[in-house]
Amino acid sequence: MSLWMTRLSQPPGKRHTMVEKVTVTVDALQALLDQLKGRGYRVIGPTVRDQTIVYDEIDSLAELPRGWTDEQEGGHYRLVRREDDALFGFAVGPHSWKKFLHAPIVELWKVVRNGEDVSIVAESPPDQRFAFIGVRACELHAIAIQDRVLLGGQYPDSHYRARREGAFFVAINCGEAGGTCFCQSMNTGPAVESGYDISLTEIVTESGRSFVTEAGSEAGLQVLAALPRRPAMDEEIAQAKAVISRTAAAMGRQMRSDDLRELLERNLDHPRWDDVAKRCLTCGNCTMVCPTCFCTSVEDSSDLAGETASRSRRWDSCFTMDFSYIHGGSVRASARSRYRQWMTHKLAFWVDQFGTSGCVGCGRCITWCPVGIDITEEVRAIRDSGSTEG
Amino acid sequence: MHAPDAMLPRIARIRRRRRESAQVWTLDIEADGTEASGFAPGQFNMLTVFGVGEVPISLSGDPARGTQLVHTIRAVGPVSEALVQLKPGKELGLRGPFGVGWPMAEAAGRDVLLVAGGLGLAPLRPALYRLLAGRHRFGRVRLLYGARGPEDMLFRRELASWQRRADIDIEITVDHAPSGWTGHVGVVPTLIEHAAFDPGNSIALVCGPEIMMRFAIDALRRAGMADAAIYLSTERNMKCAIGQCGHCQFGPTFVCRDGPVFRYDRLRTFLGLKEI
Ligand SMILES: Cc1cc2nc3c(=O)[nH]c(=O)nc-3n(C[C@H](O)[C@H](O)[C@H](O)COP(=O)(O)OP(=O)(O)OC[C@H]3O[C@@H](n4cnc5c(N)ncnc54)[C@H](O)[C@@H]3O)c2cc1C
Ligand code: SF4
Ligand code: SF4
Numbered sequence: 001m002s003l004w005m006t007r008l009s010q011p012p013g014k015r016h017t018m019v020e021k022v023t024v025t026v027d028a029l030q031a032l033l034d035q036l037k038g039r040g041y042r043v044i045g046p047t048v049r050d051q052t053i054v055y056d057e058i059d060s061l062a063e064l065p066r067g068w069t070d071e072q073e074g075g076h077y078r079l080v081r082r083e084d085d086a087l088f089g090f091a092v093g094p095h096s097w098k099k100f101l102h103a104p105i106v107e108l109w110k111v112v113r114n115g116e117d118v119s120i121v122a123e124s125p126p127d128q129r130f131a132f133i134g135v136r137a138c139e140l141h142a143i144a145i146q147d148r149v150l151l152g153g154q155y156p157d158s159h160y161r162a163r164r165e166g167a168f169f170v171a172i173n174c175g176e177a178g179g180t181c182f183c184q185s186m187n188t189g190p191a192v193e194s195g196y197d198i199s200l201t202e203i204v205t206e207s208g209r210s211f212v213t214e215a216g217s218e219a220g221l222q223v224l225a226a227l228p229r230r231p232a233m234d235e236e237i238a239q240a241k242a243v244i245s246r247t248a249a250a251m252g253r254q255m256r257s258d259d260l261r262e263l264l265e266r267n268l269d270h271p272r273w274d275d276v277a278k279r280c281l282t283c284g285n286c287t288m289v290c291p292t293c294f295c296t297s298v299e300d301s302s303d304l305a306g307e308t309a310s311r312s313r314r315w316d317s318c319f320t321m322d323f324s325y326i327h328g329g330s331v332r333a334s335a336r337s338r339y340r341q342w343m344t345h346k347l348a349f350w351v352d353q354f355g356t357s358g359c360v361g362c363g364r365c366i367t368w369c370p371v372g373i374d375i376t377e378e379v380r381a382i383r384d385s386g387s388t389e390g
Numbered sequence: 391m392h393a394p395d396a397m398l399p400r401i402a403r404i405r406r407r408r409r410e411s412a413q414v415w416t417l418d419i420e421a422d423g424t425e426a427s428g429f430a431p432g433q434f435n436m437l438t439v440f441g442v443g444e445v446p447i448s449l450s451g452d453p454a455r456g457t458q459l460v461h462t463i464r465a466v467g468p469v470s471e472a473l474v475q476l477k478p479g480k481e482l483g484l485r486g487p488f489g490v491g492w493p494m495a496e497a498a499g500r501d502v503l504l505v506a507g508g509l510g511l512a513p514l515r516p517a518l519y520r521l522l523a524g525r526h527r528f529g530r531v532r533l534l535y536g537a538r539g540p541e542d543m544l545f546r547r548e549l550a551s552w553q554r555r556a557d558i559d560i561e562i563t564v565d566h567a568p569s570g571w572t573g574h575v576g577v578v579p580t581l582i583e584h585a586a587f588d589p590g591n592s593i594a595l596v597c598g599p600e601i602m603m604r605f606a607i608d609a610l611r612r613a614g615m616a617d618a619a620i621y622l623s624t625e626r627n628m629k630c631a632i633g634q635c636g637h638c639q640f641g642p643t644f645v646c647r648d649g650p651v652f653r654y655d656r657l658r659t660f661l662g663l664k665e666i
Contacts, residue, residue: 109398111440111483119400136535153633153647155633157397157634268659294636295635295636296634297634297637298444298630300440300441300442300444302440311444313397316636323636324635324637325627326625327467331666332665334666336665337665337666348642353633353642
């Protein structure tokens with residue numbers, strides 16, 4: 001059975017019993033990176049670039065945003081120095097792992113001509129395996145959601161699968177809730193529960209920063225076995241637990257989520273859509289930063305002589321006019337209908353289509369919206385108005 | 391191993407090309423390794439003109455003749471224009487068939503009313519072939535077809551031959567009639583108002599421009615048909631046809647995967663909303 005299926009079938013919240021918790025030091029973390037490299041992984045982790053924390057290839061721990069945190073609000077993101085030297089003392093930035101797993105541009109195929117003979121040659125996905133460092137609980141959920149979309153149906157996506165199947169996940173329990181985070185409301189965090197190979201919780205011990213660590217898979221167990229480590233002490237385990245409950249209590253946002261589908265389906269003609277349409281620039285930022293948004297478009301090209309032709313696929317956004325174009329005009333020509341499409345898809349219709357919400361409460365769409373439109377606030381406005389239509 | 395990649399087209403070749411009207415052509419296509427798997431009436435293929443693009447086009451031929459794929463295409467833009475200009479022998483790309491088609495099993499034992507507007511006759515033709523092939527299994531079969539003018543009618547010869555059959559009723563109307571036209575003039579829904587059928591034991595298959603379908607459905611309901619007995623074929627932008635590109639969303643559905651044919655009562659709420 002492929003890895004993603006094992007992961008998907010593991011109900012969130014259910015852990016292996018008797019998983020040994022160990023404590024590793026910061027140095028051991030460097031050894032982890034080295035080991036993953038040695039095993040042929042391309043190691044990707046958070047790093048500071050252009051005043052934001054992005055995900056990119058990293059060689060050493062020195063490239064992590066150590067001692068940095070982020071200030072996040074609707075339409076606002078700023079890096080600030082921490083008072084300590086925490087390695088993972090920040091929340092999520094504009095990137096998500098979908099950049100690597102569901103790549104922004106993928107070459108699909110090309111046509112090869114040999115005299116009269118014409119054939120179609122599939123472009124194969126890059127032959128590399130990713131190891132992701134510092135994956136958050138909400139992000140593991142987002143990946144599980146994209147798994148359902150891209151692998152769960154009748155026609156699994158071969159490019160996503162190739163990138164996804166061999167990937168190694170080093171998860172981190174969040175020690176800091178972002179100003180726009182609401183994973184607690186979406187039941188997707190802040191504690192990582194499944195879908196990882198190794199999980200870390202950053203704590204402070206006498207010997208400085210350490211990580212209470214667990215393996216979540218056979219592969220994780222093997223990697224962990226080769227690291228300098230010692231069994232976690234009871235007070236370290238308690239400290240790690242406290243980190244998670246502190247984060248859970250500090251969520252920047254909240255959103256009642258148990259009845260969203262019914263609420264939105266009842267309110268598809270609510271006046272609030274007109275209100276948000278006055279503010280929304282239909283720039284599509286929210287869809288680009290969202291870790292679950294999966295929409296794509298294809299583009300065909302050919303050389304001037306018409307001898308070769310190829311097709312590529314790139315991320316697309318439901319906020320563009322082209323997205324819903326059918327001969328004669330766009331189905332969703334107004335900003336009102338496009339914002340409604342995005343939000344109702346995420347929070348309501350995703351459930352019909354994929355049996356799960358399309359939102360994990362990561363807050364990216366709030367932070368990176370140039371005008372600070374806040375999905376939790378828009379839902380609240382509809383909920384509180386009480387004016388629902390049959 | 392893994393299932394073949396559904397995003398990869400097969401190579402197909404044009405066998406024959408017939409002009410139906412000023413802008414509409416019917417193409418017979420043969421595809422490499424076309425399995426005898428066939429297709430269901432109402433399904434569609436994704437057709438590619440290499441270097442130009444790919445579009446969804448319904449199958450319009452006889453489902454009993456599985457290796458010969460027939461498509462009827464109106465040239466409206468770059469891809470459809472390039473498709474109808476492909477000469478016999480030229481290659482094109484083909485993926486499919488995709489989608490949920492007409493409810494042929496549900497139609498058994500009932501009167502079947504096919505309501506077509508314009509190009510909407512193309513996706514209904516495979517259903518007609520199927521009905522005629524198993525004629526004894528269905529009640530009355532009636533086709534109501536509206537075209538802009540007599541010269542815009544599709545499959546004219548075939549329509550004429552069907553009109554001579556006793557086991558199918560065909561009513562045709564045109565929006566604009568030239569002198570000499572002796573048939574109906576007006577929109578398709580008016581044919582529904584005049585058609586005699588038993589609404590309690592009928593099933594209606596509706597295909598055409600969205601606005602025509604709305605009026606046709608209104609007329610069917612007024613005639614006493616239940617929402618659950620009305621089926622319609624919908625159109626949305628499509629880039630993948632396998633429920634992964636997001637373009638064809640229609641409320642909670644993907645038109646490519648859950649449609650294009652839907653039972654009306656399942657789409658009713660959303661059809662009533664603007665820009666959904
Ligand atoms: C399930 C289904 C079955 C169809 N069956 C037929 C058929 O049998 N015969 C036929 O002539 N046409 C059919 N169409 C419509 C056909 O796909 C469009 O006419 C075609 O996509 C137009 O593309 P274009 O590049 O020529 O024109 P443009 O209008 O320039 O279109 C640009 C792009 O917009 C999209 N687009 C435009 N119109 C439509 C549309 N109506 N539906 C979906 N996407 C669209 C396509 O991606 C297209 O490449 C069908 C559409 C769907 C969804
Ligand atoms: S909708 Fe917003 S909060 Fe929800 S997962 Fe997407 S970016 Fe994160
Ligand atoms: S909600 Fe904000 S980020 Fe999304 S399209 Fe509108 S303006 Fe852009």
